[in-house]
Amino acid sequence: MKNKAITSRDVDFAKWYDDVIKAAKLATYSSVKGCVVIEPNGYAIWENIQRALDDMFKETGHRNMYLPVFIPESLLNREKEHVEGFAPEVAWVTHGGSKELEERMCVRPTSETLFCEYYANAITSYRDLPMLYNQWCNVVRWEKETRPFLRSREFLWQEGHTMHETAQDAEEETLRMLNIYKKLFEDYLAIPVIVGKKTEKEKFAGAEYTYTVEALMHNGVALQSGTSHYFGQKFTKAFDVKFTNRNNELEYAYQTSWGVSTRMIGGLIMVHSDDNGLVLPPRIAPRQVVIVPIGSDENVLAKANELMQALKEKGIRVYIDNSEKSPGFKFAEHETNGIPVRIEVGPKDLEAGQLVLARRDTREKMTVASNIDIAAYVLELLDTIHNDMFAAAKARRDAQTYTATNMKEVEEIMTNHPGFVKAMWCGDEECELKMKEIRGTKSRCIPFENEQEHISDTCVCCGKPAKTMVVWGIQY
């Protein structure tokens, strides 16, 4: 039985995506063009992602702070590459009340400039380092084409900005945070990712280099899902962030920044969901289990309550659906909303001493004895669902990952069944530009050495000797 409000994923992927968001009430539109309203069902997912990430940040010694939402134009202009990258896509505030401002300010598209200004005053000596701060906030980028969660003029994110005594410390931090993102994707979102370095062309405006976490959506389109940047001393020179080092000399600090955003919610949908609606990985699902009493028999209601208490005690996010709708209607609604586990409590089942459980991911139904240790059973089931969802996503991603040795092969793949393409590259930007002519194919990343494979000796594009393997893809 298909959800009629949802276009089939295979018929029209873009429409399917919008339909899932609408049916599960994750987000909607307002009169503010290019921005979305994140509805309670969507925001609760973000809250769980925040909590998981924030815990990992704090475990690794990071603290949160908050900087202004505005950046004066002169401050944005201090680092040349940075302003060139961001100025074309910022929103400008020109008036405060009825007065024109002496200097216009942009709404932050990212906060490297403000953090550098802050650090310039906060850091004196090597004893002050490292400084490991993060900010949860909204940012604005004036995009032309927008999609809910994936690309929006305003989005929510975290941006970590750290300062270090040595290049090595900063480079280790860049990698540490990349690994935290990888852990978030794999252990919480059940999304397999490829990690590696961005090419010069694709790196963050002003960074020395950028690491990235890349995921593949159900339709074979890639999603850049998180980035971690090493800046060396580029910004600290522009912003005069100096400290007295152990040799009593003034030295510019070494910097990193890293961020993930509400875009991840779009990734979650496009990796896991299906024609019946949202499918949520259990560890970030706002509601993990719904209990549905069938009928209003007293024993049924008592059993439902007993189950809820048992699950709650073990920290499972559970609720009872006591609404007046029919069981069939409720089941469909819980499926649309992506509740990972449904427990049905009916009078006949109770008489037979059993309960019926249903998994959202596989839509499999299981009958269990009604007197088992239900909390232990459900905890294990939630882990199983997580693992199965990850394995399914990984199998699909691997099946959609190809190799190519020439442009004809790339074109065949990207035209007929897009996905990740592993291919060799000479290191020349011109070849990246040529790849882009094939449906906008871009380098996703240069995977780390242990993930490098030797596909051929020559560049997939120009045929000259290859330097490295690159993963390519069409992107959101």
Add this chain to the structure above:
Amino acid sequence: MKNKAITSRDVDFAKWYDDVIKAAKLATYSSVKGCVVIEPNGYAIWENIQRALDDMFKETGHRNMYLPVFIPESLLNREKEHVEGFAPEVAWVTHGGSKELEERMCVRPTSETLFCEYYANAITSYRDLPMLYNQWCNVVRWEKETRPFLRSREFLWQEGHTMHETAQDAEEETLRMLNIYKKLFEDYLAIPVIVGKKTEKEKFAGAEYTYTVEALMHNGVALQSGTSHYFGQKFTKAFDVKFTNRNNELEYAYQTSWGVSTRMIGGLIMVHSDDNGLVLPPRIAPRQVVIVPIGSDENVLAKANELMQALKEKGIRVYIDNSEKSPGFKFAEHETNGIPVRIEVGPKDLEAGQLVLARRDTREKMTVASNIDIAAYVLELLDTIHNDMFAAAKARRDAQTYTATNMKEVEEIMTNHPGFVKAMWCGDEECELKMKEIRGTKSRCIPFENEQEHISDTCVCCGKPAKTMVVWGIQY
């Protein structure tokens, strides 16, 4: 021993306030005029306040969501009183990238308009009600004079916006949230508050009426610390938020909104702190206990670790200060930062089988046997500190609360020793305007009936028959 970086509170209250913020590293300035950078020590307080409040919101059935940071001018203009109240103090975005916008948008000063637009689409039937949503976000108001935390062009807050089936439901909600704020102030921030209704002149732009939580600072100046508004159908008529009621008729919904902000952190400082720096109430103190090992004796360090483990296990926020500074320097630093309890572990004390504890609020030192159940002892001590801080703040507030029956008395009080003044009022706005001539004295609130006292028969200002008692004060 006084902290030399902090001006004495009795000498220059405003300078003292700024010095405490600077010394405890709660906030600092940037090149963005009128906005502050909330530093990690300040932001951690906000995170604890958020958690306490958010838990209470969720317990009472509220959910979080997120609406755009921008409001199109035409949307802001939909409710007349509202736009008149806010338009003079908003920041306007006029350009996106290099293009001028067709319609300028303000950065939200508050989100009634966007919530109404959202609710107009989300609500169909009485079955959808109540809708109880809240938003944690940044807002911007283009203030001319600013003070860190108290009045800033950008601040962080929560804004709850709810829709109800009946006026009674909405009015109950308005009161419910006021009581949650009262609980936050008393049970977490250890700040006594007066609650009541704002006069017509002082209510929120567009509300039917406004409830408020009013606190008194150490210098006798009042701080409006939280407000809860009842809108009736004023906005829902302007924004066409209708539902089908139980009689199958279309009806406009009944609305509330309520908010508290980072301003509370300013209140915390001005109520509790002293010439040695910050004093934090234990329940929202980011670090509740610091353990200071004296010297580097192995037994001392082992004991310090043992104590930390014991406290951590009971959920106490504790850390060891192992830095290379001298004990005296460390003690002063922890006092400046407002850590509620310090535990000293020294070799001589250990030999004597004892530990020394120091309270930040009273600066009292206590010696206890080193083998007591330290976690139980500290948990009780933290509660005692909370209660004592509340009692001290209440005693001071009560001592600074006066009655007056004529303008001469009001002038004498506000000139020589400002505080809350209880005085009768005829209900006429002209009298409020006259009161304002005395150092800006404003009506803080009309306390609820059970807090009403009969001070005299006639209005403190015009001498005509009085209608009600009002609490007056000079405000931040």
